[in-house]
Amino acid sequence: xxxxxxxxxxxxxxxxxxxxxxxxxxxxxxxxxxxxxxxxxxxxxxxxxxxxxxxxxxxxxxxxxxxxxxxxxxxxxxxxxxxxxxxxxxxxxxxxxxxxxxxxxxxxxxxxxxxxxxxxxxxxxxxxxxxxxxxxxxxxxxxxxxxxxxxxxxxxxxxxxxxxxxxxxxxxxxxxxxxxxxxxxxxxxxxxxxxxxxxxxxxxxxxxxxxxxxxxxxxxxxxxxxxxxxxxxxxxxxxxxxxxxxxxxxxxxxxxxxxxxxxxxxxxxxxxxxxxxxxxxxxxxxxxxxxxxxxxxxxxxxx
Amino acid sequence: xxxxxxxxxxxxxxxxxxxxxxxxxxxxxxxxxxxxxxxxxxxxxxxxxxxxxxxxxxxxxxxxxxxxxxxxxxxxxxxxxxxxxxxxxxxxxxxxxxxxxxxxxxxxxxxxxxxxxxxxxxxxxxxxxxxxxxxxxxxxxxxxxxxxxxxxxxxxxxxxxxxxxxxxxxxxxxxxxxxxxxxxxxxxxxxxxxxxxxxxxxxxxxxxxxxxxxxxxxxxxxxxxxxxxxxxxxxxxxxxxxxxxxxxxxxxxxxxxxxxxxxxxxxxxxxxxxxxxxxxxxxxxxxxxxxxxxxxxxxxxxxxxxxxxxxxxxxxxxxxxxxxxxxxxxxxxxxxxxxxxxxxxxxxxxxxxxxxxxxxxxxxxxxxxxxxxxxxxxxxxxxxxxxxxxxxxxxxxxxxxxxxxxxxxxxxxxxxxxxxxxxxxxxxxxxxxxxxxxxxxxxxxxxxxxxxxxxxxxxxxxxxxxxxxxxxxxxxxxxxxxxxxxxxxxxxxxxxxxxxxxxxxxxxxxxxxxxxxx
Numbered sequence: 001x002x003x004x005x006x007x008x009x010x011x012x013x014x015x016x017x018x019x020x021x022x023x024x025x026x027x028x029x030x031x032x033x034x035x036x037x038x039x040x041x042x043x044x045x046x047x048x049x050x051x052x053x054x055x056x057x058x059x060x061x062x063x064x065x066x067x068x069x070x071x072x073x074x075x076x077x078x079x080x081x082x083x084x085x086x087x088x089x090x091x092x093x094x095x096x097x098x099x100x101x102x103x104x105x106x107x108x109x110x111x112x113x114x115x116x117x118x119x120x121x122x123x124x125x126x127x128x129x130x131x132x133x134x135x136x137x138x139x140x141x142x143x144x145x146x147x148x149x150x151x152x153x154x155x156x157x158x159x160x161x162x163x164x165x166x167x168x169x170x171x172x173x174x175x176x177x178x179x180x181x182x183x184x185x186x187x188x189x190x191x192x193x194x195x196x197x198x199x200x201x202x203x204x205x206x207x208x209x210x211x212x213x214x215x216x217x218x219x220x221x222x223x224x225x226x227x228x229x230x231x232x233x234x235x236x237x238x239x240x241x242x243x244x245x246x247x248x249x250x251x252x253x254x255x256x257x258x259x260x261x262x263x264x265x266x267x268x269x270x271x272x273x274x275x276x277x278x279x280x281x282x283x284x285x286x287x288x289x290x291x292x293x294x295x296x297x298x299x300x301x302x303x
Numbered sequence: 304x305x306x307x308x309x310x311x312x313x314x315x316x317x318x319x320x321x322x323x324x325x326x327x328x329x330x331x332x333x334x335x336x337x338x339x340x341x342x343x344x345x346x347x348x349x350x351x352x353x354x355x356x357x358x359x360x361x362x363x364x365x366x367x368x369x370x371x372x373x374x375x376x377x378x379x380x381x382x383x384x385x386x387x388x389x390x391x392x393x394x395x396x397x398x399x400x401x402x403x404x405x406x407x408x409x410x411x412x413x414x415x416x417x418x419x420x421x422x423x424x425x426x427x428x429x430x431x432x433x434x435x436x437x438x439x440x441x442x443x444x445x446x447x448x449x450x451x452x453x454x455x456x457x458x459x460x461x462x463x464x465x466x467x468x469x470x471x472x473x474x475x476x477x478x479x480x481x482x483x484x485x486x487x488x489x490x491x492x493x494x495x496x497x498x499x500x501x502x503x504x505x506x507x508x509x510x511x512x513x514x515x516x517x518x519x520x521x522x523x524x525x526x527x528x529x530x531x532x533x534x535x536x537x538x539x540x541x542x543x544x545x546x547x548x549x550x551x552x553x554x555x556x557x558x559x560x561x562x563x564x565x566x567x568x569x570x571x572x573x574x575x576x577x578x579x580x581x582x583x584x585x586x587x588x589x590x591x592x593x594x595x596x597x598x599x600x601x602x603x604x605x606x607x608x609x610x611x612x613x614x615x616x617x618x619x620x621x622x623x624x625x626x627x628x629x630x631x632x633x634x635x636x637x638x639x640x641x642x643x644x645x646x647x648x649x650x651x652x653x654x655x656x657x658x659x660x661x662x663x664x665x666x667x668x669x670x671x672x673x674x675x676x677x678x679x680x681x682x683x684x685x686x687x688x689x690x691x692x693x694x695x696x697x698x699x700x701x702x703x704x705x706x707x708x709x710x711x712x713x714x715x716x717x718x719x720x721x722x723x724x725x726x727x728x729x730x731x732x733x734x735x736x737x738x739x740x741x742x743x744x745x746x747x748x749x750x751x752x753x754x755x756x757x758x759x760x761x762x763x764x765x766x767x768x769x770x771x772x773x774x775x776x777x778x779x780x781x782x783x784x785x786x787x788x789x790x791x792x793x794x795x796x797x798x799x800x801x802x803x804x805x806x807x808x809x810x811x812x813x814x815x816x817x818x819x820x821x
Contacts, residue, residue, distance in 0.1 A: 112476075112721070112724050118720070118721040175604055178605055188647070204571065204787075205569075205570075281682050282681065
C-alpha cells in the first residue's frame, strides 16, 4: 500500500552540513546567545532575566529544547505535492531552511500516492525568542476553585448568573460548547450546569445569531457563550463579528458578557472581534466559570 | 474465541420490545407523507436539474402542488396526468411548470385508472435503473473483491469535490476500503438538495448528484487499479433524507449514514418528519443494496460513555427494527457505536472491549460500524495516536465490520493528507498483526469484561421496557437518548409533513414494498 518508504539514520549519526542560505545566523545580535551549550552563556542569560521584569522569573532568551539546553531542535512534519524522491527530499530540506531552521534533516519520506510525499524532519532553530519583548494577551481574571466561585456569586450577587450558549451559524459541532456547559464537563472538570450559581441555557448547534440574541434578551442573560468549531474559509470570523454588531444594534452589547470559544479562538482574536473574552484549545469549564463570575461581579462593582 | 455468555432470553426480549416500538411509530404515522418523499418520487420519475432561478425542479413541482392544495394526493398521479395530457416526460412537465407555462391545477383529468397506470410505468423504469446499479455493484465486487476485515473507512472533507477526489484516491492507495465524503455543515437543514458540481463548502462538500457521480467514477478507476472495490459513503439524512437515498441509489453510492433518530436529536429536525422520512428512505436503500450506518456513536459525545453505554444499545435495537420494517436485510444494517470511555479510568480498555464485543454479538449478521475516540482527544496528537492504537486493536479482535479510522488530529482540524496516512497505516498494522487474535483468546468466566457486558445489556433491556411503555415520542420528549429532549411538535421541517388524502398514491412505495416483500 504505501510505496517508497525510506528510513534515515537518527540525527546524531548524520553529519550533513547545511548548504542552504541561512540569513538568520547572520543576525549577530543573537548569535552568541544561540550557542546555548556554553555554561557561561547561561549565566549571561540569568543576568538578562534579572534586569527584565517582563520575563517574570523565566529565562529571557529561549530556544526549543530537544535533548539538551539550547540545542534548538524542532521536530516537524508536512506534505509536499511532489513525487517521492531526491528532489522532494531536497525541497523538504529547503522548506525547513525557509523556516529559519539550520541543519535540516529528513528523517523519513513516504509517498502518499498521486505525487504527494510526506516528510518528518528535524532542524535547529538558532535565533532565540526574547521573552521580554513578547506581548501576551491574557484575560484579566484568576482561576478560582468551583467552591469559591459558588460562594462568591451567592454572597455578592445573591442570584444565579444567567448564561445562554450556542454554536452559531452553520456550525453543527457542539462538542466544545457541551464540554463547557453540560454537567458532565470535560476531563473531570464539571461544566457550568454543575454549579448552582449558573443558570444555563444551551441552545445547541446551528443557531442563527438573531435567535441567540432574542433568547438572551428573553432570559435576561448576564453572559452569552458562542462556540465556533468549523473554521473553513474563516466563516467563524464573519459570524462572530456579526453577533457583536447585532448586539450593538439592539443596544444590548453592554448588558452582557460576550464570550467566544473554539479551537481556533484566542483571547486576542476575540477582543479584536468585539468580544469580551476568548477561550481556545485546552480551556476547562473552571476557566470559564472563574472568568464569568469575576467579570459579572466586576461590572456590578461587586468584585 | 472471544465470546460473551449472554442471556439469550434477554436478547430476544430486547428485540421484541424494539420491534413493538418501531411498529407502533410506523402505524401511527402511516397516514402521513412529506414534501421530500414526494420530491423523491418526482426525482425517480426523472425530474432533475434546476429552474432558471436555481431552484431544483423537484422542489418547483412539489411546491406548485402544495400551492394548489393537491400535494395530499401525492405527486405521482398529478405528474402522470400531466405527462399523459401533454405527451411530455416528467422532466419536461417540471420545466414547463417552472416556466409557468403549465398549471397542473387546470389540466384535464384523465381519471385515476389511467394516471395510476402511467405512474406505475414510470415507477417500473425507475426501479429498473436502481436495480441495474445494484447489479453493477455486485459484478464489480466479484471482479474486485475486498478481503480485509474490518473495512478501513476514512473521510474526506475539503469542500471541493475535485480536491476530495484527489484525497480519496490517495486514501484508497494507502489502504482505505471505504471513503466518506463529509457533507457541508448545515446541508442537513436545507429543504432541497443542492445541484451540480460544487467546489466550495464549509467543513465538507455538498451532497449533490453530480458530486456523487464524479466521486464514484474516480473510485471505480481506483478499484480497477487496486483490484479491490472501494466503497463510497454519503449522508441520507436531514430534511432531504429520501431524496439523497434516491440519488445515491442512482449513482451507486455504497453506504449511507441513515439513522431513524439522529436528525431529531442532533439537528433538531421534527420527530414526525424524520420518522416518516426514514421509513421511505430505508426502503430505497434496501432496494439499492446500500448498507446504512446508524449514528449511536454520537450519543457518547454528549453523555458519558461509561454511564450511558446502554442507551447506545437500546437505540441500536430500535434502529435495527425500523430498518427491518423497511426491508433492509441484516447484512445492510451497519449499527454504529464508539470507543469513547474516559481513557484515564482504570481498565477502560477492558470496558471498551466489553462494549464492542456486546454489540458484535447482539447483531451477529450486521456490518457493525465502530467509531474512534473523539471526546477525549484534546489536540495532543501523540496521545491521540496511542489511543487510536487501542481502538484499532479492540476493533480487530472483536471482529468489527466497518472501522472508522481515528485521526490523531481530531479536535484540531479536518484531516491533513499526512494525518490520514498515519492513521490508515496504524489501523492496517493492527488488522494484519492481530488478525486471528480474537479467535485464540477466551474470556474469564464472570470476569470484568463479561460482567460489564451483562450490566449494559440489563440496563438496555430496562430502558427498552420503559420506552415501549411510554412510546417513542414521549421518550424523546424526556431526553432518553443522548440526554437531548425533543418535543413531538418541535423542531425544523414539520411544515413539510401532511396527511394523505383518500386519493393519495405513491407507486414507488408500493413497488418497493412489493419487491422487498414488506
